[in-house]
Amino acid sequence: MSNVPLSTENSLKNRKKFRRKYSQKASDRKSGYLFISPFFILFGIFGVFPLLFTAYISFHRWNVLGTKEWVGFRNYxxxxxxxxxxxxxxxxxxxxxxxxxxxxxxxxxxxxxxxxxxxxxxxxxxxxxxxxxxxxxxxxxxxxxxxxxxxxxxxxxxxxxxxxxxxxxxxxxxxxxxxxxxxxxxxxxxxxxxxxxxxxxxxxxxxxxxxxxxxxxxxxxxxxxxxxxxxxxxxxxxxxxxxxxxxxxxxxxxxxxxxxxxxxxxxxxxxxxxxxxxxxxxxxxxxxxxxxxxxxxxxxxxxxxxxxxxxx
Amino acid sequence: MKKFLFMLGCLGLLFGLIACSSESSTDNGDTGGSGDDGGSGDPEEVELTMWLWPGMGLDEKIAEYQELNPHIKINVQEAEYSDHHTNLLTVLGAGSGAPDIAGVEQGHLQRFKEFPEQFHNLLDFGAADIKDDFLEWRWREASSPDGEFVFGVPTDVGPMAMAYRIDIFEEAGLPTDPDEVSAKLSTWEDYIAAGRQVKERTGSNMYNFIGDMFNATREQGELQYFDAEGNLIIEESELIRRAWDLSIESIDIHNNTPRGEAEWGAALAAGDFATVFLPPWMLQNIKNNAPDTAGLWNIALMPEGSGNWGGSLLTLPKQGEHPQEAYDFISWLMSPENQLDIFKTYGNFPSTPSIYDDPAVQNHADEFFNRDDLGAIFSEAAQLVDFVYRSPDTGTINTIMGDALTTVADGQATPEEAWDNAMQEVRRQISR
Structure with missing residues (x-):
């Protein structure tokens, strides 16, 4: 965002807004995120989520089929x-x-x-x-x-x-x-x-x-x-x-x-x-x-x- | 900040997409079933999924059932034995994706039996009527301790007999006629004495591995690691003590080749041990690993009665939506007549004693083992099997005991050290 030149002469607020919304750079940026998003989404589902869920169940006694029982740090x-x-x-x-x-x-x-x-x-x-x-x-x-x-x-x-x-x-x-x-x-x-x-x-x-x-x-x-x-x-x-x-x-x-x-x-x-x-x-x-x-x-x-x- | 929000937006969008796609895929599954429902006026069309592992020998019978009942479609999905059980555990844990019918093998059964809420009780669908078709001990294994909950219909059973090499026995000066062998080797002490004779005169060992000796002798009694109330009695159990002592005592006549390792097959083919503890499914293992020994074997009873090794249940996971249809199918599949047909084709030994007298069982011939009455031996063995009190931890303890005997066999521990270590480890793992 810092490299978007915001000149002072462009004082009209709505114009500014317009530019921010529809400038080529901004939409490039959006599509950029869209292009890399599959990785982050998959990583989120198959990487981050299991990691956090594993941390969560490590404080439980759990045999998958029964109920989870909170045991604090007992496992550790x-x-x-x-x-x-x-x-x-x-x-x-x-x-x-x-x-x-x-x-x-x-x-x-x-x-x-x-x-x-x-x-x-x-x-x-x-x-x-x-x-x-x-x-x-x-x-x-x-x-x-x-x-x-x-x-x-x-x-x-x-x-x-x-x-x-x-x-x-x-x-x-x-x-x-x-x-x-x-x-x-x-x-x-x-x-x-x-x-x-x-x-x-x-x-x-x-x-x-x-x-x-x-x-x-x-x-x-x-x-x-x-x-x-x-x-x-x-x-x-x-x-x-x-x-x-x-x-x-x-x-x-x-x-x-x-x-x-x-x-x-x-x-x-x-x-x-x-x-x-x-x-x-x-x-x-x-x-x-x-x-x-x-x-x-x-x-x-x-x-x-x-x-x-x-x-x- | 904006970036972050935008990313969140993207994430949300994609999650939505994924959610949609998974929803639509389950929809497909459902419409597959319900579409059929609507389409017919007569018996409702039902699709049953069935999870098995390869080599269960049920294919022909499953096809036959679908011909007899055109409105039932059975979709069999197979995975390797251990993957199958892991998959089953996962889908039950996840709460979705379970099949209508799932095989569960004896070794995994105890763990699943802890969770009756995950399965349909077969008594609700009429299982009381077929109870008497099955071996009493096998049916008890398939039920809860009070008999009020039946988890599955038993498939085959694995009563143990003993295969022996005629040529080695002859060279050692032992009898070779099966009846004489059974008489001469009627106790484990006799068996060990005969084993020493074999070792002395031929150089061959008597059996493959002390851990297998422990398992075979352990299976000959009711009270193993646990009593009827589920208390740990491993240290007081005379049966376990005797199994352990017999294993340790016969360490000079074992070959230190555990079954399941490549070495077992090599040793078998080389004739390095003279006897094999033999549940019916082991016949095929021997044929596969040592094809050149055809005709060199015969079969006698195991010393001091039989014991069971293997066998499965067909269970109905609670998630299944057509339990009645599924029950009708599996109770038909494991009916005495059908088990007889399966036995004729695949040699799976039936769990229904009423057909043991059928000539097809009695006179089941096998040239590899020089017998024309194989079924008679296993029928006799099956009726010698005792019910065993097991707990979900039985498998864990089996592993610990096997490891302990391996350390003794490998010279990593003295028998006393191994026993003490094993008891310590059992207590630690059970208390956790």
Whole structure:
């Protein structure tokens, strides 16, 4: 509105009004809002409303079919004081996130770097190949990997024993379950991140590399002194994305199995079980909100770290 | 400010649009039904929606009913087993969108039984007349504790027998004739002793997983986790103690391959365990997972009587507008004669004992299992099943007990630790 020039000479009030109402700018503005409104409306219905409603039911004891009973902060209180399973699920989530994200991003960076090399033939094929896992059904992925990670009849343990090593009990130990789930997550998302990195790489000017080559820098030095610094914003983006995604791992542990000690139980899976197998929707809503805060805190830490790195 | 108002206006407009469109879509649904109503003078035309999950084996019978009753149209909608139950919960919770008829499986039944206000009471439509057609324990499971509210008509039942590998038993020096096997393995102690013999002489295990042993033995009694009043008696229950002890004691002869994992099928095909606890629907699972073992099996009774594993109800959610028509349909569908036909085609074991003596049941042959009298075994087993007192928390406790036994099997906890952890977790979850 501030950029509408309202000249003082135009003192006639109704004229002013007329202009405000019917000027081209104003109607542009209106249609602008109209054009973007579908997003906000859908976001309001499917984003904001459920969010607020979840907050509302987190203060209730509610099994969906019966009546809601107001319990105040009881759900939160129980989560903090008397729910070892919840804290276990948080620990599992972070552990799986750590095990999957860090190797995944490093691998994605290396793959992107290789895909960007001039000597590589058939680039489109490789790019497609690396992205394929991401569009594969997660259920199919989990079933195939579950079979591979079988303790007694699985392919991976078979290979391990060929080398004379002890087979690993994938479903029966923290280490095994976390590694198996992380591998599934990694396999699915490494290509996605590699493609994003590749886009970033292609925006780095060739001149920099040429200058470096003339100065006698080898490929390794180019990677560390040109590529990675130039990719910083994109790396930060992928870290943030993986953090948010990693906190919400669900289908993989659901289909792989969480193990007797619940060593594969992630927060979202716990939430789902509370709601749909124990019908404790209020409790599940409280978990959802705690998870929301955890993700926010974690993302903020990420942003702060990223700022530090940027300014350094 | 103006911007904001304008945005609000836009929002309002779109909400209006959405509201209109949803209204008109429900209108369509309604006119679909009511239009038919007006169009005919004779029996009112009724469309019934029916929610099932795949593999229930009712398709032919549903088609037949529509031919017999041209004014009834049955619209079957299927979703995967667990999605189906989640969907049902959601539409009941939302208060709209529920079908006229919904299948509910035994494992989910207890949770839904907490809310009779969400369902029609079948006694209001004449269910008292068909009560005696069904197995007594199955009908009790379908009813409220006082029997005044009937939630659904039972479909098939899952009485357990025991399948065993003839070749492994022979190699182990055990009898292979079913009657002799039943006699030799009449108690669980005998079963475990035989299992050790199998393990010693053949290297195979006796069964797949201690958690399944716990379930099978637990299902052999009335008082499991709860008594008739719904009090938690898990720590005093002799049945649970015995089921637990038998599971722990036989840990040296289990294969640590829980059913439902890919490993179960691999182990079965490799002959790594010699017996399978066998509700009728398990026959097909064995055939699918280990097709090469055809002819190597036979079936005996399970030690110490049977127990039920599986089976469903057909319920009428309260939201349905044609409960009488829906009831007429499901009571026809699950009548003894029709259950017999379904059994002949799909092998779903009937919940109506009056047809157990029918030659088609008695002489149901299956070469895979070397039997020409499969039905006779399951008829006998079905009548050995006890009614079990369950509560909405039964499923939760089942999961906790299964997890506890898994930690023992995986060496993550000693049996004592696992039991203590399980009891602590049960108390915590029940009190919440």
């Amino acid at each position: 209180q129980l989560l903090f004081t008397d729910d070892p399973l919840f804290w276990k699920s948080i620990g599992n989530t972070f552990s799986i996130w750590f095990l999957s994200t860090i190797p995944q991003l490093i691998a994605a960076l290396i793959i992107a770097f290789l895909l960007n090399q001039a000597f590589l033939k058939g680039k489109a094929l490789f790019r497609l190949g690396i992205f394929m896992p991401n569009v594969t059904s997660v259920v199919a992925v989990a079933i195939v990997f579950s079979a591979m990670f079988g303790t007694q009849y699985g392919l991976i343990n078979y290979v391990i024993t060929l080398f004379g090593l002890e087979p690993i009990h994938w479903r029966g130990s923290y280490f095994g379950t976390h590694v198996a789930i992380s591998v599934m997550v990694m396999w699915r998302w490494v290509g996605y991140n590699a493609i994003i990195y590749l886009a970033g790489l292609q925006s780095i000017s060739k001149d920099l590399y040429e200058a470096a080559t003339i100065d006698g820098a080898n490929k390794m030095q180019q990677l560390f002194y040109i590529t990675i610094p130039m990719l910083k914003p994109i790396i930060i983006f992928t870290v943030l994305q993986s953090t948010i995604g990693g906190m919400q791992i669900f289908a993989e542990p659901l289909l792989f199995g969480v193990g007797g000690n619940n060593q594969g139980l992630t927060v979202t899976l716990y939430l789902y079980e509370e709601a749909f197998s124990r019908f404790a929707f209020g409790y599940a809503a409280a978990i959802a909100w705690l998870l929301f805060f955890i993700i926010i805190i974690f993302s903020l830490i990420n942003v702060l770290l990223a700022r530090k790195i940027k300014s350094a």
